Amino acid sequence: MDPHLRDLRYFVAVAEELSFTKAATERLFISQPALSRQIRRLETSMRATLFERDRRTVRLTTAGEVLLAQARPLLAQWDEARRAVAEAATTRDTTLRVGFQTRIGRGLIPGVTARMAELLPGWKLAFRQVPWGDAGVGLDGSDVDVAIAWLPLPDTGRLSWRVVATEERWVALPANHRLAGRHAVTLTDLADEAFIALPAAAGPARRFWLAADERQTAPRIATEAETAEETFEAVASGLGVALLAAGNAEIYRRDDVVCRPVAGLSAGELAVAWRTNDDRQAIRVFVDACFRCLCEPSRP
Template sequence: MDVHVRDLRYFVAVAEELSFTRAASRLFIAQPSLSKQIRQLETLLRVTLFDRDHRSVALTAAGAALLPQARLIIQQWEAAQCEISHVVTAGRMTVTVGFHTRIGRGLTAGVTARMATLLPGWKLLFRQVSWSDPTVGLASGDVDVAIAWLPMPDNREFSWRVVATEERWVALPVGHRLAAQEVVPLDELADEPFIALPRTAGQLREFWLGNDQRPAPARVVAEAETAEESLEAVGSGLGLVLLSSGNAEIYQRDDIVCRPVAGLTPSELAVVWRARDERPALRVVIDACARCLCDQPGAMTPAG
């Protein structure tokens, strides 16, 4: 049986982190699954790659020998994927844009118009991705570029440009005790039930629970895969969700009231792409997305 590139990615993550816990978090998989994959790799290669005990993880001589070769194989595979993607994209003249929440903000019409001038004959496809994938389809290769809420996984695989900042608001069911307030202090949400993103969303889940600023974590009563699911839960009275001010406008519903939250830093919307993807057509789309979003009221152009 041949070794899979995925197994080498897992090995490199553990080798760089020297921690199965940190590596699992970086890879968005459960630690037991990661340990199992590493054991299978060791069995396949008939070597021990890591010395493990309860306090530390260290590379063996065999692991140290494999590490630079594994990195090279991964880099070559990514280069091959990028080249194939370039050929396919050029052939089909299509760029796929991923998103978690409705984009709105005039993006679709604006970018389509710019592409008609700069890339005649090309078209955009928009694809909604579940909150369970914090890379918005970029890691899997399902999309070419994403319109995403930060934070993104900080693993040096992605680049982004912040194109807008929007205050964080809270969505409440009509009739909720806080619905009559013009602004809701963060302290007032301390004991409220919240609908969370899936655990695999990582830091994004924490951000949209407000846990980055709360003195104690939010009380989670349910999880939702999409913005639509989370707002259905709010409308039914199950719990509350945080959302951006722009999405409060986009997702208006008769059974929900949205209010600004005092005490939270703003959210950031970004155009995100794979760092090694240098296709000229993709760069045109990135620049067009950034320009269209930065032209919207309340948006900002990042320094540099």
């Protein structure tokens, strides 16, 4: 059987003190007979005599010197590993990982960060971009703790959410598109357009951002995009058009894409989502901070 790290610590203590009694009482706080038994077991396990003993002295054997040279860095590495793991655990315990699929903007993050600092000092926010193909915005796994997400999300009961903003749906068009000069368009105007779609794995969000339930004919799909950045690149390249939230039209502003309101479409809802069974205080504070930031009127 391999020796335990405890046995190596006992061995190093004796080797450095060259006294079983001193190592036992001053460093290890165990009885001297118990320490002697542990060292004998270690020697049996190693199949080597590690100490030469008589009534007055203790000396390392050649085998003991070799083991000491190996044991010190081994124990140091283990201590460093324990410190690193403890630090990582502490950091994780005070870090809220926030998933998102489109840029958050809207002044939300500064407001929420300030609120978190006020109510949960020492906590930090870490942000993770999640591809469109992850319908749960990272919450179905362990990637994130909360998410800023556009509804609809899969209604499985595993996720809960609170709406924090409602925005019109607009359309992103190539800058040279025939409709780019309009102040607004209708879904009928877009009926024959090819659309940039979310992947099928996006679930109900794919249908919503194609307005599939509000058009007379099925949408024509030009290509799929995994991220918002891919969507805008596809639009700019002339591959198709894409629906987006009004606020994102400003956040993703670029010269080669024009965004216009789509009259008559139902609005999009931005929500903060979390796992239904996660009742940590940090989750509640974050959700409340998002709501306060976007939904409550600012005080003079």
